[in-house]
Amino acid sequence: MRNKTVLISGASIAGPALAYWLRRRGFVPTVVETAPALRPGGHAVDLRGAAKEVVERMGLMETVRAARVHERGLAYVDAKGRLQAQLPADAFGGEGIVAEIEIMRGDLTAILYEATKDDVEYIFGDRITELAEHSDGVKVTFAGGAVRDFDLVVGADGVHSGVRRLAFGPEERFVEYIGGYTAYFTMPDPGVLDEWFVMHSAPGGITAGIRPENGGTAKAMLSFLSPKLDYDRRDVAAQRAILREKFAPMGWKAPQMLAGMDGAEDFYFDSFCQVHMDTYARGRVVLLGDAAFCGSPLVGLGTAMAIVGAYVLAGELAATPDDHAGAFARYEAELRPYVKQCQELPPGGVKGFAPESSLMIRMRNLSMNSMTKWPMRLFFAKLFQKADAITLKNY
Numbered sequence: 472m473r474n475k476t477v478l479i480s481g482a483s484i485a486g487p488a489l490a491y492w493l494r495r496r497g498f499v500p501t502v503v504e505t506a507p508a509l510r511p512g513g514h515a516v517d518l519r520g521a522a523k524e525v526v527e528r529m530g531l532m533e534t535v536r537a538a539r540v541h542e543r544g545l546a547y548v549d550a551k552g553r554l555q556a557q558l559p560a561d562a563f564g565g566e567g568i569v570a571e572i573e574i575m576r577g578d579l580t581a582i583l584y585e586a587t588k589d590d591v592e593y594i595f596g597d598r599i600t601e602l603a604e605h606s607d608g609v610k611v612t613f614a615g616g617a618v619r620d621f622d623l624v625v626g627a628d629g630v631h632s633g634v635r636r637l638a639f640g641p642e643e644r645f646v647e648y649i650g651g652y653t654a655y656f657t658m659p660d661p662g663v664l665d666e667w668f669v670m671h672s673a674p675g676g677i678t679a680g681i682r683p684e685n686g687g688t689a690k691a692m693l694s695f696l697s698p699k700l701d702y703d704r705r706d707v708a709a710q711r712a713i714l715r716e717k718f719a720p721m722g723w724k725a726p727q728m729l730a731g732m733d734g735a736e737d738f739y740f741d742s743f744c745q746v747h748m749d750t751y752a753r754g755r756v757v758l759l760g761d762a763a764f765c766g767s768p769l770v771g772l773g774t775a776m777a778i779v780g781a782y783v784l785a786g787e788l789a790a791t792p793d794d795h796a797g798a799f800a801r802y803e804a805e806l807r808p809y810v811k812q813c814q815e816l817p818p819g820g821v822k823g824f825a826p827e828s829s830l831m832i833r834m835r836n837l838s839m840n841s842m843t844k845w846p847m848r849l850f851f852a853k854l855f856q857k858a859d860a861i862t863l864k865n866y
């Protein structure tokens with residue numbers, strides 16, 4: 472096998488999932504992660520359709536099921552906490568807005584890491600600074616000073632991918648801002664959730680949500696509509712200040728959430744955006760997951776796409792290990808139609824999620840209450856079928 476060593480940038484979902492499949496198919500993957508350790512945090516991510524099948528094929532479904540979040544569904548309340556709309560988890564057979572298998576992103580990352588760490592080299596606290604492709608490999612320079620040669624390089628380093636910048640060009644060419652921001656962090660359980668993911672929207676396009684997790688804490692979410700903001704992605708204090716200004720007038724549980732935010736070690740803030748690439752590969756470098764096809768948390772399928780993509784990329788590479796160009800082309804051809812469907816935003820886009828006025832909030836609630844009823848049920852059932860829009864090959 473000529474293309475045996477594969478450097479993967481990013482150890483969240485796509486990176487470890489790819490490392491798993493590459494190892495199983497006889498490759499030698501190395502994963503480099505810029506954070507000093509696995510990054511905790513994030514809300515529950517959904518495993519739907521084909522992604523569930525991939526996790527089954529990895530033999531990890533039992534572990535995932537044991538760690539999944541027990542949620543009765545999604546409930547919208549008014550400023551006084553009175554129920555306005557709800558969607559039970561078992562609506563749409565567990566494949567609705569709330570999926571049957573929802574697991575905290577950090578827990579899924581840990582499961583994938585545990586399944587690979589014994590026979591995959593992980594390098595934490597480092598990142599790639601230079602890629603120089605030559606006739607039979609890529610010379611990689613790391614921020615820590617090391618210089619190593621790999622046969623192939625994969626960018627699985629998320630929406631702000633460093634590999635994509637080095638191999639394809641600046642982020643602005645590929646990342647499309649879709650009109651808002653969201654923050655996630657862990658806070659003390661406010662004691663009002665009763666196993667529901669409870670959300671509240673207020674006029675001005677601000678939506679807050681708190682969902683239960685296993686063990687006395689809860690996951691907070693603060694999202695708002697906004698023109699594109701100019702802020703430093705590394706300046707967490709500035710991001711917290713933006714949220715304080717937006718949510719201080721909100722009422723409901725916002726004061727408790729803002730207080731919880733200050734103590735949270737897993738604070739995460741980013742824009743709602745999508746990544747669109749004309750091609751996923753350039754030479755010996757290929758992109759996977761959010762780096763290649765981020766859909767934004769609004770579509771709820773980022774993790775599914777990353778897991779399915781990892782399976783397909785490893786499978787195609789194993790099919791022609793000496794012809795990476797052919798494998799990358801087939802990976803892209805297999806994935807594109809699925810990605811296209813998964814990236815379709817839900818009705819109303821970001822404004823459907825964080826409605827601007829009292830009227831729009833009422834309409835959103837009405838639409839949620841009608842989702843499970845005929846004839847709307849048929850329309851919404853179709854929306855949730857995108858996660859199945861790929862037939863997995865048996866590589």
Ligand SMILES: Cc1cc2nc3c(=O)[nH]c(=O)nc-3n(C[C@H](O)[C@H](O)[C@H](O)COP(=O)(O)OP(=O)(O)OC[C@H]3O[C@@H](n4cnc5c(N)ncnc54)[C@H](O)[C@@H]3O)c2cc1C
Pocket residue numbers: 480481482483484485486503504505506510511512513514515516576597598599627628629630631632633634655739759760761762767768769771773774775777
């Ligand atoms: C902390 C965190 C919380 C998240 N929370 C949610 C959520 O609540 N809901 C949701 O829908 N999606 C969330 N996401 C995004 C979600 O994980 C992805 O949409 C999806 O799972 C695909 O994952 P990915 O592995 O492609 O990218 P990501 O999950 O974004 O992971 C990218 C990884 O690459 C690392 N990285 C970044 N730059 C470099 C670099 N230059 N060199 C090396 N490593 C690098 C990052 O630290 C990260 O570990 C979150 C992502 C992160 C990192």
